[in-house]
Amino acid sequence: MLSKRKKAGMxxxxxxxxxxxxxPFIWMLVLSxxxxxxxxxxxxxxxxxFNLDNYKHALEILNFPxxxxxxxxxxxxxxxxxxxxxxxxxxxxxRMEFKNKKIKKMLYGFLILGLSVSPFILxxxxxxxxxxxxxxxxxALILPYVATSISFNTLLLVGYLKALPSEIDEAAxxxxxxxxxxxxxxxxxxxxxVIATIVIFNVxxxxxxxxxxxxxxxxxxxxxxxMGASFFKGTYTVDYGGIVASSVMIIIPELIFYGLFQKNIxxxxxxxxxxx
Numbered sequence: 001m002l003s004k005r006k007k008a009g010m011x012x013x014x015x016x017x018x019x020x021x022x023x024p025f026i027w028m029l030v031l032s033x034x035x036x037x038x039x040x041x042x043x044x045x046x047x048x049x050f051n052l053d054n055y056k057h058a059l060e061i062l063n064f065p066x067x068x069x070x071x072x073x074x075x076x077x078x079x080x081x082x083x084x085x086x087x088x089x090x091x092x093x094x095r096m097e098f099k100n101k102k103i104k105k106m107l108y109g110f111l112i113l114g115l116s117v118s119p120f121i122l123x124x125x126x127x128x129x130x131x132x133x134x135x136x137x138x139x140a141l142i143l144p145y146v147a148t149s150i151s152f153n154t155l156l157l158v159g160y161l162k163a164l165p166s167e168i169d170e171a172a173x174x175x176x177x178x179x180x181x182x183x184x185x186x187x188x189x190x191x192x193x194v195i196a197t198i199v200i201f202n203v204x205x206x207x208x209x210x211x212x213x214x215x216x217x218x219x220x221x222x223x224x225x226x227m228g229a230s231f232f233k234g235t236y237t238v239d240y241g242g243i244v245a246s247s248v249m250i251i252i253p254e255l256i257f258y259g260l261f262q263k264n265i266x267x268x269x270x271x272x273x274x275x276x
Contacts, residue, residue, distance in 0.1 A: 025251070032245040039240045054245035062228050062246055071224040074138050075206045078145040079199060085146070086153040086198075087191075091183055093154075094161035095169060108158065114151030122148070123215050130216060140216040141224070145206055153198050160194040161187070200261050207254050225250045 031039055032054050034047040089111065098104040122144065130140045164187070172186045210226045217223055220231075228250060232242035 025255075028244055028251075029248060032241070032248050034241065036239065036241050039244070054241035055249070057239070058232075058242050058246040058249065061231050061242065064228075064249070066221065067223060067225045067228050070138055070222060071207065071226075074141050074145065074224060075203055078142050078149070078206060079202055081142065082146040082149050082153060082202065083195070083198065086150055086157055087183075087188070089150075090154055090157035090161055091187065094158045095164075095166075095187070108154075111154045112151055114148070115155070119144075119148050120211060123211060126212070127215055137217065137219060137222040138224075141212055144212045144216070145202075145209070149202050149205065152201070156194050156198060157191070160191060164190060196261070200258070204254065204258065207250075 027044075030046065031043065033050045033052075035053075038045075038047060089107075093104060093108050093111075126144045126147070130136070130143065135143065168186060168190075169182060172182050177186060206224075208226055209224075213224050213227050214230070217227060223230075229243045229246050232239035232246065
C-alpha cells in the first residue's frame with residue numbers, strides 16, 4: 001500500500017502532466033477567438049472580446065464537406081488495403097511453420113525495419129513512384145499511407161497472433177477447417193481488439209498527416225483536412241486567426257473519436273504488445 005504522501009505526490013504529478021498535455025489545445029482554443037493583431041502582440045493573454053469571426057472566415061474559405069469527404073475516402077481505402085496485406089503477412093509469420101526459420105526472421109525483420117525509416121526520407125522516392133504509375137490526387141496518397149503503416153501494424157498483429165494458443169489451429173484442422181476457414185472464421189474474430197487499435201491509430205495518422213499530402217496533392221479539390229490550414233497562408237501574408245480556427249475545427253472531431261475508442265486502444269496495445 002502506498003502511503004498518503006506518495007499518493008498525494010502521484011496525484012500532483014498526474015495533474016502536472018495532464019496540464020502540460022491539455023495546455024496547447026486550450027491555448028489554441030483561446031487564440032481562435034483573438035484577432036491577428038492580438039495574436040501577434042499578446043499571444044498569451046485572453047482576448048479583449050470573444051468573437052467568432054475567425055470561425056466564420058474559416059467556414060467561408062474552406063469547403064469542409066469536401067475536405068472531410070476526401071479524408072474519409074483516403075482513410076477507408078488505405079485501411080482496407082493495409083489490413084488485408086498486414087493480416088495475411090502477420091498470419092504467415094505468426095501461425096505457420098517455415099522449413100528455414102532464418103527466412104521467417106528475415107521477413108519479420110524486413111517488415112519491422114520500416115519503423116526506423118523517417119517518412120520524410122521517402123517523400124521524393126514515393127513521389128517518383130507515383131509519377132511512374134500515373135497516380136494523382138487522392139490516389140497518390142494511398143500508396144505511401146499503406147507503406148508507412150505496414151511496419152507498425154505488423155508489430156501489433158504478429159505479437160497478438162503469436163500469443164494465441166497453437167491448440168486452436170490443431171482443433172480447427174481436426175474438425176475439417178482448411179487454411180481459409182482457419183484464417184477468417186477462427187482466427188480473425190479473435191483479433192478484434194488489435195484490429196480496432198490498428199484502425200484507430202491509422203485513422204489518427206491519416207487525419208493529421210501533412211508532408212505526403214503537401215507533396216502529392218496539387219488540386220484544391222483533392223485536399224484533405226490536414227491541408228485545410230494552408231489556405232490561410234499566402235505569399236506575403238498569413239491569416240493566423242484563420243489557421244487556428246480551422247485547426248480547432250479539424251482537431252475536435254479527432255478528439256471525440258479518440259475519446260470514444262480510448263478503451264479499444266488500451267486493450268489492443270496490451271493484447272498486441274505485452275502478450276507478444
